[in-house]
Amino acid sequence: xxxxxxxxxxxxxxWANFGFQVLAAMLIxxxxxxxxxxxxxxxxQAGHALAETLRQVGALFIQxxxxxxxxxxxxxxxxxxxxxxxxxxxxxxxxxxxxxxxITALIAVVIGISLGLILQPGLHASVTAAQAxxxxxxxxxxxxxxxxxxxxxxxxxxxxxxNDAAAATSLSFNVLQVxxxxxxxxxxxxxxxxxxxxxxxxxxxxxxxxxxxxxxGIRLTPIGTIGLFGNAVAQYGWTTLGQLGSFSIAVYAGLxxxxxxxxxxxxxxxxxxxxxxxxxxxxxxxLGFVSRSSIGTLPVTEAMTETRLGVPRAYAAFAVPLGATxxxxxxxxxxxxxxxxxxxxxxxxxxxxxxxxxxVFVSVIGSAATAGLTGAVxxxxxxxxxxxxxxxxxxxxxxxxxxxDMGRTAVNVAGQALVPTIVAxxxxxxxxxxxxxxxxxxxGERFGIAPAE
Numbered sequence: 001x002x003x004x005x006x007x008x009x010x011x012x013x014x015w016a017n018f019g020f021q022v023l024a025a026m027l028i029x030x031x032x033x034x035x036x037x038x039x040x041x042x043x044x045q046a047g048h049a050l051a052e053t054l055r056q057v058g059a060l061f062i063q064x065x066x067x068x069x070x071x072x073x074x075x076x077x078x079x080x081x082x083x084x085x086x087x088x089x090x091x092x093x094x095x096x097x098x099x100x101x102x103i104t105a106l107i108a109v110v111i112g113i114s115l116g117l118i119l120q121p122g123l124h125a126s127v128t129a130a131q132a133x134x135x136x137x138x139x140x141x142x143x144x145x146x147x148x149x150x151x152x153x154x155x156x157x158x159x160x161x162x163n164d165a166a167a168a169t170s171l172s173f174n175v176l177q178v179x180x181x182x183x184x185x186x187x188x189x190x191x192x193x194x195x196x197x198x199x200x201x202x203x204x205x206x207x208x209x210x211x212x213x214x215x216x217g218i219r220l221t222p223i224g225t226i227g228l229f230g231n232a233v234a235q236y237g238w239t240t241l242g243q244l245g246s247f248s249i250a251v252y253a254g255l256x257x258x259x260x261x262x263x264x265x266x267x268x269x270x271x272x273x274x275x276x277x278x279x280x281x282x283x284x285x286x287l288g289f290v291s292r293s294s295i296g297t298l299p300v301t302e303a304m305t306e307t308r309l310g311v312p313r314a315y316a317a318f319a320v321p322l323g324a325t326x327x328x329x330x331x332x333x334x335x336x337x338x339x340x341x342x343x344x345x346x347x348x349x350x351x352x353x354x355x356x357x358x359x360v361f362v363s364v365i366g367s368a369a370t371a372g373l374t375g376a377v378x379x380x381x382x383x384x385x386x387x388x389x390x391x392x393x394x395x396x397x398x399x400x401x402x403x404x405d406m407g408r409t410a411v412n413v414a415g416q417a418l419v420p421t422i423v424a425x426x427x428x429x430x431x432x433x434x435x436x437x438x439x440x441x442x443x444g445e446r447f448g449i450a451p452a453e
Contacts, residue, residue: 022286025225029054029290032226033233041234054230058291061224064217065296068210072299074182075207076317081186082200083314089427096426097319100419101327102364107262108329109363112254112337113356121247121338122345150177179321214299221287221300228290232402244400247342254334255407263418270425276435280308281417288413292405297413298324305417310431311424319423323416328379330408330415333363336383343384343393355387362386 032054039047189196264274278285284301291297302320305311311319337359344351362383384391424430 021222022225022283025222026229026286026290029226029229029231030233033230036230036234047234051231051234054227054234057227058224058229058231059227061220061227062291062293062296064220065291065299066293068214068217069295069298070178071206071210072214072302073178073321074185075203075210076302077179077182077321078186078189078200078203079207080314080317081183081190082203093315093319093423093427096423097322097419100422101323104262104266104329104415104419105327105333105364106360108254108258108333109337109360111257111262112334112363113341113359115250115254116338116341116345119246119250119253120345121244121250122342122347124246150181179325182321214303218300218303221283225287225290228292232290232292232406235402244397247338247397248400248404250338250342251335251404252407254338255330255411258329258334259411259414263414266418266422270422272421272425273436277309277418277421280304280435281414284413284417285410289406289410292402292409294324294328294409294412294416297409301413301416305420308434309417309421310434311420312429312431315424315429316420319420320416323419327416327419328408328412330411331405332379334411335404335408336363336380339380339393339397340383340387340389342397343389344387346393346396347390349389351387358386359383 032050036047036051036054039045039050041047041051189200263277267274267277281301281304284297284304287300288294288297294301298321301324302316305316305320306313340359341351343349344355362379380394380397381391384393421430421435
């Protein structure tokens with residue numbers, strides 16, 4: 001009896017490639033954003049309707065992804081804990097993950113400090129002290145510690161905003177609390193033993209359903225990208241970079257060094273092809289760049305880590321969500337280091353060696369303080385308050401924060417995929433054939449985020 005040889009996978013046309021679609025969407029968004037900005041984005045101006053459409057499209061897309069994060073994180077982490085018990089090196093996987101989080105954060109913050117001292121952005125800014133103001137949201141070590149304790153079983157938080165018409169209350173979730181709840185539930189299920197089998201089976205089924213819905217949402221990424229990127233260009237443009245040009249250059253130089261020098265060097269040290277890593281994680285990096293949200297990008301980051309980089313699902317489902325809350329080389333290492341030096345130089349405050357050591361400490365240990373919050377303002381205020389620098393300096397940087405946040409989030413996302421890849425390689429559980437394989441997509445199954453039909 002003879003069997004037919006497997007048919008080679010046909011390459012899809014370029015226009016059908018997911019990465020190409022996202023890149024094309026960025027170009028369309030750029031054109032739409034520039035058009036809206038040239039026509040005027042204020043209410044009553046010709047470009048207002050286009051700008052508002054772009055904003056709504058982007059906001060709805062992120063809202064959709066964020067809605068999937070709590071069930072994905074819970075079911076994935078519970079399933080990963082159930083699967084990790086079958087691995088003899090589960091404990092080592094955990095501590096090696098945390099160790100590499102710290103190592104890469106240390107490298108990133110040293111690069112940020114070095115660029116701040118070399119480029120001296122605070123001495124070359126054209127902003128005035130009149131633009132300085134303290135932010136309404138600040139970070140503290142107490143906030144970080146209290147955020148670890150879930151306020152309810154779902155990790156939900158309520159906030160109320162007052163306006164002229166009425167008070168509006170909205171619900172959000174603290175993803176770090178969701179992680180804590182998931183870890184406790186997973187460990188408890190293992191301790192219970194046989195009675196927990198129905199729960200773990202239900203959890204596995206729920207995870208499969210969430211992944212299927214997730215795939216439907218991810219296919220909307222090009223449309224969401226048009227809205228997100230177009231809105232960023234329409235609202236902020238690129239002209240605001242001029243006043244803080246040296247600061248922007250320092251931040252993006254640091255981000256570029258980490259993404260294209262440090263990460264590839266670490267991969268080469270582990271006998272991994274950096275180009276394969278970048279091509280594998282690139283869809284998540286693209287989405288992180290335009291969405292400015294590590295949490296919103298989490299489902300894509302986890303999918304790419306599993307199915308393009310070859311990290312076992314049991315481990316990736318634990319490491320990537322944890323990284324999305326605590327692994328932020330862009331927002332929590334490079335940016336606060338450069339920004340703190342900028343504020344010190346702008347106000348003429350001398351920083352000692354102990355102050356630089358504090359910057360390193362806050363960046364390596366305190367990045368989880370940003371969990372559940374947007375942007376890097378919380379981490380920056382935590383750094384400034386620890387150093388005793390004026391918080392009003394944050395106001396000098398807010399005008400260009402959205403533009404810098406795109407690059408910061410892209411590096412965050414890449415780092416959240418890098419560490420599980422390195423640790424999996426060290427522990428001998430990385431699927432090298434997947435990592436070195438060709439990059440192609442033919443459906444949700446190719447991303448490993450939807451069950452086969």
